[in-house]
Amino acid sequence: MASVIEKNQVVTFHYTLKDKDGNLLDKSVGGDPLAYLHGHSNIIPGLEVHMESKKVGDKLQVHVTPDKGYGQYDPDKRFLIARDQLPGDIELEPGMALELHAEDGETLLAAIVAIDKRAVEVDANHPMAGIDLYFEVEVMSIRDASAEEIQHGHVHGPGGHHH
Numbered sequence: 001m002a003s004v005i006e007k008n009q010v011v012t013f014h015y016t017l018k019d020k021d022g023n024l025l026d027k028s029v030g031g032d033p034l035a036y037l038h039g040h041s042n043i044i045p046g047l048e049v050h051m052e053s054k055k056v057g058d059k060l061q062v063h064v065t066p067d068k069g070y071g072q073y074d075p076d077k078r079f080l081i082a083r084d085q086l087p088g089d090i091e092l093e094p095g096m097a098l099e100l101h102a103e104d105g106e107t108l109l110a111a112i113v114a115i116d117k118r119a120v121e122v123d124a125n126h127p128m129a130g131i132d133l134y135f136e137v138e139v140m141s142i143r144d145a146s147a148e149e150i151q152h153g154h155v156h157g158p159g160g161h162h163h
């Protein structure tokens with residue numbers, strides 16, 4: 001019986017996430033809690049480290065700096081793509097996510113920032129890169145992970161992977 005959070009336990013928690021000015025960025029409250037496998041980097045390191053040893057019902061406030069969150073904002077990840085390098089049959093609009101395939105085979109997800117006749121400006125930074133994150137968390141449940149979950153490195157079932 002799991003009493004505190006440690007490696008290889010499945011944890012569910014509710015959270016609200018705000019920026020330093022108190023603007024709401026994301027929340028689980030009102031929906032299902034988020035489920036993750038502790039100790040497997042399923043969540044950002046700056047939050048995971050504070051979950052260690054917590055119990056069901058514990059509430060915590062966590063400030064995560066970008067280096068322990070989604071990374072620093074990288075200006076080089078904001079760049080232009082010529083229109084003729086994009087398929088002509090899709091209607092492009094700002095905010096749309098594009099899947100880009102680099103020559104080395106890597107896939108990059110980039111959001112469209114601006115569009116003009118000749119080029120599209122995209123930003124491949126994580127939307128929360130460079131932002132200080134302020135979490136309010138409540139631990140909802142803790143259970144031991146199955147051997148299969150530990151092997152896969154993620155949660156199965158409600159709130160997790162289905163396959």
Ligand code: ZN
Nearest residue numbers: 152154156161
């Ligand atoms: Zn799996």
